[in-house]
Structures are given as C-alpha cells and as structure tokens.
Amino acid sequence: MWSISPCQSGERTDGEPMAGRNSYSQWLWWLLPVAGLAIILATCSPEQLDITSVESMSLEPPPTAPLAAASHRWREHNNADSGFHSIPEGRVALGTRLQLIDAAQSSIDAQYFLMKEDKAGYLFASSLLAAADRGVRVRFLLDDIYTTVKDASLVLLDTHPNIEVRLFNPIERGGFYWAKYLLQFERTNRRMHNKTLIVDQYAGIIGGRNIADEYFDLRAGSGFIDFDLFLLGDAASATTAGFDQFWNHPLSMPISAYLQRVPEALLRKVRDRASAAMATATGEHYDAIRSAGLLDEVLNDQLPLVPGEAAAVTDSPEKLLAPPDKEQQILVNRLKEVIVGAREEVLISTPYLIPGPSGVEFFRDLVARGMRVVILTNSLASNNHVAAHGAYQRYRESLLDAGVELFEVRATAADVYYEFGALRSGGEGRVNLHTKAIVIDRRWVLAGSLNLDPRAVNLNTEFGLLIDSPPLADELAARFEQRLQGTAYQLQHQHGQLQWTAVIGDETVTLTKEPDASLWRRVVATLSTLLPESQL
Structure with missing residues (x-):
C-alpha cells in the first residue's frame, strides 16, 4: 500500500506569484517569515492516501510473434544468445523505437529518466496508445524530477485499460513543488x-537517450552526440528482468494515485490538446521517422546483427534508500572488475567526467601496467552542465600526468558526421556529447546510462549492458579512433599549462584557454568549484 502526504494535484507548480507588496520595509520583514511558515505548513500537510500497487512481471509472447520468431531464427543461424546493432543516428533511434512498438503483440516495458511533451x-x-x-x-x-510531461497528461495515458504509468520516487504534489523537493532532499535527490x-521480451533498445526532441535530432540547433544499441535475444529478456525490479518496488508510484486529484474538466482539456498535438506530430513526422528505423530489415532477415553474449547489470532500486556505499554500486563494481582484468586498452566516452582522487589513481595504475586509457568527454563550450565541468x-592535469589520453568535444564540430554517436552531416548549432559507452580490450x-561522476556512482541508479563481443568492440573502437581527431581537441599538459590541439579542416590548431567558451561560461565553471x- 502507498501512503502519500499533502495536497496533491495534477499540475506541478514551481512557485506562486506574490499576492502584493507593501512599500514599508517593516511589513516586508514581517511577511517573509510568515510566508516561509505558510510554505512549510502547506508542504507538510498530514493528509494520507492509500494506493494499491499491483505487482506484475514480464510476459512471454507466443512463439509466432514477429519479434520472438525473428529472435529464434537469428539464434539458430548464428549460434549466439544475442544480436546487436549500434544506433548513433538520432532519427534512426526514434524510428526503431516506433517500429518496435508497432511490432509488439504481447508486452511493452519502457523505463526512462525523462520525457517531454x-x-x-x-x-x-x-x-503506445x-x-x-x-x-x-x-x-x-x-x-x-526531469519529466516535464504534466501529471494530467500521464493520467490520461494511464486511463487506457492496457496502459499503466508509474512515477519512480515521486515528489509530493500540491503547494510549492520545489519547496517539497528541498524539504525532502535526502530522498528526492536520489534518482532512477x-x-x-x-x-x-525478445527485442529492445538501451543506451543514453531519453524521450525528447534533442536526443533524436528533431530540435533545430541541438547537436546531441548520443548512442543506442538495438538488441535481439537473451539480452532483451535479461533487461526486462531488471525492469521488473523497479516496476514492483515500493518507490514505483502508480500515476492513478493522482486520478482523483485531476479535475474532469482539466482531463478533457488535456485530452483535446494531446489529441491535436499527437495528430500534428504523427501527420507531419511519423512516416518519415518510422521509415528511418531498422527493425523492418531485422524482421526480414536483411540486417546483419553482431553476435555476442551479454549480461544486464543494473543497480538495485534499494540504492536510492541507502546511504552512499560501495556495496550499492553494483554496475560500477562490475565494470571495475572487467577493467582490472583488462590487458591492453580502455576507450571511454562519457558526457560528465569527475573521477575524484581515487579515480585518477585507478587510471594511473592502469597506465602503469602498460594499458592505453583514452577518454572523450565534453569541453566547457559543449557541456550542458557547466557545474559538472x-x-x-580540477582533475585534467592529474589525468594527463597519469598518462591518460584526454579529449574534449569541439562544440563547433556540428558539420562533421560523428559515427560513434552521430550528428547529421552538415548539421548546425553546438555539439553536446551524451554518449555513454566503454570499450575494453x-x-x-x-x-x-552510466556517467563517470559521483552522482551516477553514489546517488542514482544506473543500467548497463556488458557485452562480450570482439566484433562489436572492434566496430565501436574503430569509429571512436577514426573520429577523435575530426571532432575533438586533444589535451596536453606541458610546462605547467594546458593545451588544446585539434585538426580543423586542413589546419592544426593549438589553444591555451578553454576553446569556444564564452567568458560567462568560464566564470560560472570557476564559481562551480x-x-x-x-552532488554533481
């Protein structure tokens, strides 16, 4: 059973406008503590609501279902448990998702960090509908936290008898949304x-993308370099087992809990608006984007998949309820085991890199053993989280002195096709690296979903598919190496000074300050230290 406190509503609010101002300063000083007390009282209302959360597990489809049949055929012909295909291109990634959903006959299990309207x-x-x-x-x-779809829209989706929507570790509704976030920070700061x-059960997509335009090359001026994997076979079934852990956990809150809090008039308004928006989106974009997907080729046995053996490794949802502890770092611990057992090379693509002193020493030990360690991350100009930068x-010089080959993405490289995580050729706008992938030996x-920062390691739950597949590793490593010089600066630490070097066109350019970054970004990054x- 669920117990939720406060005055919940279907809409989130970031705050309320001030009712008025008195020109006398003494009135202002009197009103501030009263307003603060009112916020606290509104936030901590003792109202209780019991919600029954029904447990459910993944469904086995009939063997004649298209995806199940394709999986069985592929396994018979390739003598491997799973097949994979990398998807760097945003529109291909979205099109394949739509094709997968269209091919479903039994079940769809979707788990995401955020979605936008x-x-x-x-x-x-x-x-889905x-x-x-x-x-x-x-x-x-x-x-x-970062899902900007209104509760009323999710409730509307949930009213379909075959759809259930749940929010993971939700913030209480009603009153001042962010006040509740801060007052319950110990819990709300921990995210899935x-x-x-x-x-x-037999096919799917995993990777770094959320459900929003910028991840699928649908927003003008947005250049997200991202990366997904299509999977067929046992890897998909193993991923669903991890989904079941989260779906049936007490932190997984049915959106139906808010149904009685959403007025019928608001639901009608949201239904009309959503219907119009869906009709526009499907009419203008659906056919073109769906046709970019690769599933039809898989179902027709026309797309070669790379064979491999995979283990789905996910942090437990219990991680969000426990103090930060190494025992809860399930994915990171397994990754360390594989890297420690490596002999030659580690190639890392991570949007956010905050290794800490222990991480620097970890990489230093690898290099001392004769291993090559190459890391690609965002530059200050390309980073969408300046505080993380x-x-x-503060660790760049130490990483370079430890022998790490360190690269930062060129924010102005939108005209370059980046295959490890792709942009359209001739793209415009600034590049932002969002690819999360590691190739070992x-x-x-x-x-x-793993970033190499304290938040991913200690505070959030993360999912990773660890794949033993030399052909797939070779494919990704070759693309990684091929494109580094075209879309990234290589950093060097010489004579006590950082240098950024890149080949831009036919010219080798060397800089001694943060490339392409405004003074404002440099100031904010410095203050963020x-x-x-x-917490980053």
Whole structure:
C-alpha cells in the first residue's frame, strides 16, 4: 500500500506569484517569515492516501510473434544468445523505437529518466496508445524530477485499460513543488537514471537517450552526440528482468494515485490538446521517422546483427534508500572488475567526467601496467552542465600526468558526421556529447546510462549492458579512433599549462584557454568549484 502526504494535484507548480507588496520595509520583514511558515505548513500537510500497487512481471509472447520468431531464427543461424546493432543516428533511434512498438503483440516495458511533451514525446505516446488498442500490455516507468510531461497528461495515458504509468520516487504534489523537493532532499535527490525499452521480451533498445526532441535530432540547433544499441535475444529478456525490479518496488508510484486529484474538466482539456498535438506530430513526422528505423530489415532477415553474449547489470532500486556505499554500486563494481582484468586498452566516452582522487589513481595504475586509457568527454563550450565541468576541470592535469589520453568535444564540430554517436552531416548549432559507452580490450562493450561522476556512482541508479563481443568492440573502437581527431581537441599538459590541439579542416590548431567558451561560461565553471562535488 502507498501512503502519500499533502495536497496533491495534477499540475506541478514551481512557485506562486506574490499576492502584493507593501512599500514599508517593516511589513516586508514581517511577511517573509510568515510566508516561509505558510510554505512549510502547506508542504507538510498530514493528509494520507492509500494506493494499491499491483505487482506484475514480464510476459512471454507466443512463439509466432514477429519479434520472438525473428529472435529464434537469428539464434539458430548464428549460434549466439544475442544480436546487436549500434544506433548513433538520432532519427534512426526514434524510428526503431516506433517500429518496435508497432511490432509488439504481447508486452511493452519502457523505463526512462525523462520525457517531454514535444514531437518525440507525442510520437512515442501515440505509438503506445496504438499498441494498447491492439491489446498489448504497456508498462511505462518514468523518473519524476526531469519529466516535464504534466501529471494530467500521464493520467490520461494511464486511463487506457492496457496502459499503466508509474512515477519512480515521486515528489509530493500540491503547494510549492520545489519547496517539497528541498524539504525532502535526502530522498528526492536520489534518482532512477535507467533508460530501456523492451518489446515482447525478445527485442529492445538501451543506451543514453531519453524521450525528447534533442536526443533524436528533431530540435533545430541541438547537436546531441548520443548512442543506442538495438538488441535481439537473451539480452532483451535479461533487461526486462531488471525492469521488473523497479516496476514492483515500493518507490514505483502508480500515476492513478493522482486520478482523483485531476479535475474532469482539466482531463478533457488535456485530452483535446494531446489529441491535436499527437495528430500534428504523427501527420507531419511519423512516416518519415518510422521509415528511418531498422527493425523492418531485422524482421526480414536483411540486417546483419553482431553476435555476442551479454549480461544486464543494473543497480538495485534499494540504492536510492541507502546511504552512499560501495556495496550499492553494483554496475560500477562490475565494470571495475572487467577493467582490472583488462590487458591492453580502455576507450571511454562519457558526457560528465569527475573521477575524484581515487579515480585518477585507478587510471594511473592502469597506465602503469602498460594499458592505453583514452577518454572523450565534453569541453566547457559543449557541456550542458557547466557545474559538472567546473568539478571536472580540477582533475585534467592529474589525468594527463597519469598518462591518460584526454579529449574534449569541439562544440563547433556540428558539420562533421560523428559515427560513434552521430550528428547529421552538415548539421548546425553546438555539439553536446551524451554518449555513454566503454570499450575494453577490443572485446568488452559497456553501453547504457552510466556517467563517470559521483552522482551516477553514489546517488542514482544506473543500467548497463556488458557485452562480450570482439566484433562489436572492434566496430565501436574503430569509429571512436577514426573520429577523435575530426571532432575533438586533444589535451596536453606541458610546462605547467594546458593545451588544446585539434585538426580543423586542413589546419592544426593549438589553444591555451578553454576553446569556444564564452567568458560567462568560464566564470560560472570557476564559481562551480565551490559546489559540493558529491552532488554533481
């Protein structure tokens, strides 16, 4: 049973406007503590609401289902448990998701860190509704903090008899939303960062993308370099087992808990608005984006998949309820085991890199053993979290002195096709690295949601697929190496000074300050060094 306190509502509010101001300063000083007390009382209302959360598990599809049949055929012909195909291109990633949902006959299990009410969100939601209309069971699990879809919209989706939506570790509704976040910070600061989509147990997509336009190359001026893996076979089934852990955990809150809090008039308004937006999105974009997907080729046995053996490794949802502890770092611990056992090379792509002193020493030990360690991360100009860069920059010299080959993405490289995590050729706007992938000894690949920062290691739950596949590792490593010089600066630490070197066009350029970064970004990054690193 669920117990939730406060005055909940279907809409989130970031705050309320001031009712008025008195010109006399003594009135202002009197009103401030009264307003603060009112916020606290409104936030801590003792109202209780009991909600029954029904446990459910993944469903086995009939063997004749298209995805199940394709998986069985592929395994017979390739003598491997799972097949993989890398998806760097954003529109291919979204199109394949839509095709997967269209092919579903039994179940859809979707787990994401965030979703937005934009073209990608409406296309995804309309496809889920169409699948539910065919009788497919849909379980949709979203983390609560950065999902900007209004509760009323999620409630509306949940009213379909074949769809259940749940929020993970939700913040109480009503009153001042962010006041509640701060007053319950010890709990609300811990988030589910997993990102997976599994259909009919036998096929799916995992990787770094959330459900929003910027991840799928649908927003003008946005250049997200990202990366997903399509999977067929046992790897998909193993991923679904991890989904079940989160879906049935007490922190997983049915959105139906808010149904009685959403007025019928608001639901009608949201239904009309959503219907119009979905119709527009599907009419203008659906066919073009769906046709970019690769699933039709898989179902017709026309797309070669790379064979491999995979283990789905996920942090436990209990991690969010426990103090930061190494025992809770399930994914990181397993990754360390594989890297420690490596002999030659580790290639790392991570948007946010805050290794801490222990991480620097970890990499130093690898290099001392004769291993090559190469890391690609964001530059200050390309980073969408400047505060994270502020923490990272204090470790650059130490990493370089330890022998790490360190690269930062060129924010102005949008005209370059980046295959490890792709942009359209001739793209515009600034590049932002969002790819989370590690290649070890040209044999192992880790793909999933993991960033190399304290938040991912200690505070959030993360998911990764650890794949033993030399062909896949070779493919990703070759692309990684091929494109580093075209889209990134290599850093060097010489004579006590950092240098950034890149080949831009036919010219080798060397800089001695943060490339392409404004003075404002440099100032903010410097001030961010005052923030607690453990929260970044």
